[in-house]
Amino acid sequence: MKRLKALAATTASVPITLFGLVLVTFLIGRVMPIDPVLAIVGDRAPADVVAAARLELGLDRPLYVQFWIYLGKLAVGDLGRSVMTSHTVWEDIKRFFPATMELATVAIIFAAGIGIPLGVLAAVKQGSRVDHVIRVVCLAGHSLPIFVLALLSLLVFYATLHWAPGPGRQDILFDDQVPSITNFLTVDALLARDWEVLRDAVAHLIQPAAVLAYFAMAFIARMTRAFMLDALAGEYVITARAKGLSAARVIWKHAFGNIAVRLITIMALTYAGLLEGAVVTETVFSWPGLGQYLTISLLNADMNAVLGATLVVGITYLAFNLLADMLYKLLDPRVS
Amino acid sequence: MSTTTSPQTWRDWLLTDTPASRAQAAWGGRYRLWRDFTANKLAMAGLAVIVAMALAALLAPLLAPYDPGVQDLTNRLARPSAAHWLGTDELGRDLYARILFGGRVTLGMVVAVVALVAPLGLAIGCIAGYYGGIADRLLMRVTDVFLAFPRLILALAFVAAIKPGITSAIFAIVLTAWPPYARLARAETLSLRGTDFIAAVRLTGAGSARIVLRHIIPLCLGSLVVRVTLDMSSIILTAASLGFLGMGAQPPSPEWGAMIATARRFILDQWWVPTIPGVAIFLISLAFNLLGDGLRDVLDPKQR
Amino acid sequence: MQVDIRNLSIAFPTATGLSHAVRNVSLTIGNEKLGIVGESGSGKSLTARSILRLLPRGARMTADKLSFDGIDILKADESAMRAIRGKRAGLILQDPKYSLNPVMTAGAQIAEAWRMHRKGGAREAHEGAMDLLAQVKINDPARVFGAYPHELSGGMGQRVMIAMMLAPDPELLIADEPTSALDATVQAEILRLLEDLVARRGMALILISHDLPLVSHFCDRVAVMYAGRIVEELGAGELAQAKHPYTRGLLECLPALSHPRPRLAVMKRDPAWAEGPPGAPLA
Numbered sequence: 001m002k003r004l005k006a007l008a009a010t011t012a013s014v015p016i017t018l019f020g021l022v023l024v025t026f027l028i029g030r031v032m033p034i035d036p037v038l039a040i041v042g043d044r045a046p047a048d049v050v051a052a053a054r055l056e057l058g059l060d061r062p063l064y065v066q067f068w069i070y071l072g073k074l075a076v077g078d079l080g081r082s083v084m085t086s087h088t089v090w091e092d093i094k095r096f097f098p099a100t101m102e103l104a105t106v107a108i109i110f111a112a113g114i115g116i117p118l119g120v121l122a123a124v125k126q127g128s129r130v131d132h133v134i135r136v137v138c139l140a141g142h143s144l145p146i147f148v149l150a151l152l153s154l155l156v157f158y159a160t161l162h163w164a165p166g167p168g169r170q171d172i173l174f175d176d177q178v179p180s181i182t183n184f185l186t187v188d189a190l191l192a193r194d195w196e197v198l199r200d201a202v203a204h205l206i207q208p209a210a211v212l213a214y215f216a217m218a219f220i221a222r223m224t225r226a227f228m229l230d231a232l233a234g235e236y237v238i239t240a241r242a243k244g245l246s247a248a249r250v251i252w253k254h255a256f257g258n259i260a261v262r263l264i265t266i267m268a269l270t271y272a273g274l275l276e277g278a279v280v281t282e283t284v285f286s287w288p289g290l291g292q293y294l295t296i297s298l299l300n301a302d303m304n305a306v307l308g309a310t311l312v313v314g315i316t317y318l319a320f321n322l323l324a325d326m327l328y329k330l331l332d333p334r335v336s
Numbered sequence: 337m338s339t340t341t342s343p344q345t346w347r348d349w350l351l352t353d354t355p356a357s358r359a360q361a362a363w364g365g366r367y368r369l370w371r372d373f374t375a376n377k378l379a380m381a382g383l384a385v386i387v388a389m390a391l392a393a394l395l396a397p398l399l400a401p402y403d404p405g406v407q408d409l410t411n412r413l414a415r416p417s418a419a420h421w422l423g424t425d426e427l428g429r430d431l432y433a434r435i436l437f438g439g440r441v442t443l444g445m446v447v448a449v450v451a452l453v454a455p456l457g458l459a460i461g462c463i464a465g466y467y468g469g470i471a472d473r474l475l476m477r478v479t480d481v482f483l484a485f486p487r488l489i490l491a492l493a494f495v496a497a498i499k500p501g502i503t504s505a506i507f508a509i510v511l512t513a514w515p516p517y518a519r520l521a522r523a524e525t526l527s528l529r530g531t532d533f534i535a536a537v538r539l540t541g542a543g544s545a546r547i548v549l550r551h552i553i554p555l556c557l558g559s560l561v562v563r564v565t566l567d568m569s570s571i572i573l574t575a576a577s578l579g580f581l582g583m584g585a586q587p588p589s590p591e592w593g594a595m596i597a598t599a600r601r602f603i604l605d606q607w608w609v610p611t612i613p614g615v616a617i618f619l620i621s622l623a624f625n626l627l628g629d630g631l632r633d634v635l636d637p638k639q640r
Numbered sequence: 641m642q643v644d645i646r647n648l649s650i651a652f653p654t655a656t657g658l659s660h661a662v663r664n665v666s667l668t669i670g671n672e673k674l675g676i677v678g679e680s681g682s683g684k685s686l687t688a689r690s691i692l693r694l695l696p697r698g699a700r701m702t703a704d705k706l707s708f709d710g711i712d713i714l715k716a717d718e719s720a721m722r723a724i725r726g727k728r729a730g731l732i733l734q735d736p737k738y739s740l741n742p743v744m745t746a747g748a749q750i751a752e753a754w755r756m757h758r759k760g761g762a763r764e765a766h767e768g769a770m771d772l773l774a775q776v777k778i779n780d781p782a783r784v785f786g787a788y789p790h791e792l793s794g795g796m797g798q799r800v801m802i803a804m805m806l807a808p809d810p811e812l813l814i815a816d817e818p819t820s821a822l823d824a825t826v827q828a829e830i831l832r833l834l835e836d837l838v839a840r841r842g843m844a845l846i847l848i849s850h851d852l853p854l855v856s857h858f859c860d861r862v863a864v865m866y867a868g869r870i871v872e873e874l875g876a877g878e879l880a881q882a883k884h885p886y887t888r889g890l891l892e893c894l895p896a897l898s899h900p901r902p903r904l905a906v907m908k909r910d911p912a913w914a915e916g917p918p919g920a921p922l923a
Contacts, residue, residue, distance in 0.1 A: 020481030143622035148614030235738040244726030276486035
């Protein structure tokens, strides 16, 4: 019952934050010096066409009325039309977002699979050579620009060693070979039982996912190390050792058991952070996800697309933050 | 108890377990911190790299063998050589000179961001924490909203809306970087507000402004310095990413991220051209991370 | 079972050299109740924990002899130590709030200790744990079994801790200030429980405390530690014959009903106490 109350308290603030998110996005859209009307009708349109478009867009109304209209459109999923793709922004997002999710999901699996054991190892061997090496590997992950690593990875694994296929999500040969059901290419290929497409999709996925995973791995390993050091200093670890338990059981069952929930929340936060890394990674790897959509729209001053993508990313980020909080409150027996 | 002033006794005077005055205790404490800090070789290496790169950037006009903007189309994409230590770019400009001058852009942006963001975050956090009530709730709600955006993406949207360039990039980074500072300052203020010594200061008749300025802010500075140092690399990376995506410094400015963006098409053949600015970004950002780590271990051992 | 300690020293490296926490301590513990008394930092906990080799990271331990029932603890490998820890010697820590694993139920922690050293499946371990909870006089073992440590009171937590350490039937129990974190009334209950269990099982006990009268009342023999050394060893009934000024000082600081004093004495410390007896090597 107390647990439910704690959950309710977490969710109560969400609508307000969400409202703030929409407001900020709206305001960014209005401060731009580029006239949105001209972007639609073109520079050379006669004055009466411009005026008509302005009226149609509601740009002559006061700001709060415009915001109200914006909210109303949002409520029905209307984010406007992208000048660049000439689809509605919502359609574009539905098409591009799954590619980003696919990338981020594989990346977080890599990152956790490597980062957590490394962090535990570093904490257990605190102060040793192994610890220093892991610490430097993690610091490098915090210091390297992601686009530099992505470019170098293309140079080494694609151009020199020929281990990885080039940029993109799949080979041109396989374009549209499987029906888009979920827009997760690997899942769609599985559903269509098309193994060649699946193999190609996985091959294309591994390199950008690994690049993205390095940064997440660095963060996860660092947090794991810090949490583990904290846990290993606990009196209950002495108790566990005094019971005669093996080192492995003391470390994994007792110390790690105490930080597992906190790590789950860290993973949720990292996953949200991967959306940011995806913007740059997708640009380098020509990965047709939301990040690439966002940067191309930015360069073309396609404001509807930019704001739509920003808002979607913001909401996803918020959702993961909320998920992290809820998981913590649900899973940790100490919360009551 | 008289103290002689030979070097060993200075050290003993600083390290004594029974200081005779407040000043001696304070200097002893500082000396211990400094000794702990210098014992951390990685942090010292970071500090050395930062000082070296800052000097190189400041002295760029003296150190650079060429003008960073001068083109030499007959000598494009040259390999590193005695004439051009780091080679030349796609317009035949000397990369070494461009890296030196690029350091000015990058470090200048970082200094500008920090100079804006630290006081802003501190002010918001201290006001929210000290006055509490509606001011606190309102400010923290705003903070939450800004924290709800991934940093780079909000900065991108903001820059795109105004006009790509260095100034907008600085403001965009400030806009996305202040919330953690406000949170930190608020937490510190909250923990200080209830202490007995603040109550004592209040009893002597000090006003709120004096309490915040003279007693609370100085005590927040330690963790703020650590946070700023650790945040430096993140600011550098955001600035470089904005440049890389074409939303920060614009060519022909020798900003490192923008240099990589224009040179990325040569990655497969003249790989050193985009790699060299990448190494520069990596070095400075790693140096700040090492320094920040060392500072945190010394100044703020709790949050290891 | 006999524990032999000869010339045990424990030191920690610091910026200005080694800092000695235990200096040249020698003790023999047979099948008896030994109390070790001293103030915080006197080295009493480290001395006791060295028997299980559970010292903090970085501690440097040297001794002429340190053995548990003939097993050389200085040379034993980790698996030999694990055969002693829990199985033959248990350790009870001060505050169950920190010494019990906060994310495992009390029952799971007891059953884990049970399974570690006895053969049996999950069902037997469950029954064993319930039985142990009853032995430490918990009225509703089923509720406590499923409770997390933060849901238990301090006294209850300490009973769980004791049950956990009794699970493998050890020959020696080391209790490191087992009642210092508890309320006065609960303290007495826990001590009575310990006394009862030790007597019934024929275990040896090392009771570490800063409370000299309590320890002497409870134990057969008392060792008084000061600044890393044992300054005096006494039979429990011989407190009145204590010779060392520190021990005498401790006794004089106490109020007594039998001969009330208008003002309690304040101990005057002599720096010479920390130096050890004349002629002792300065470790």
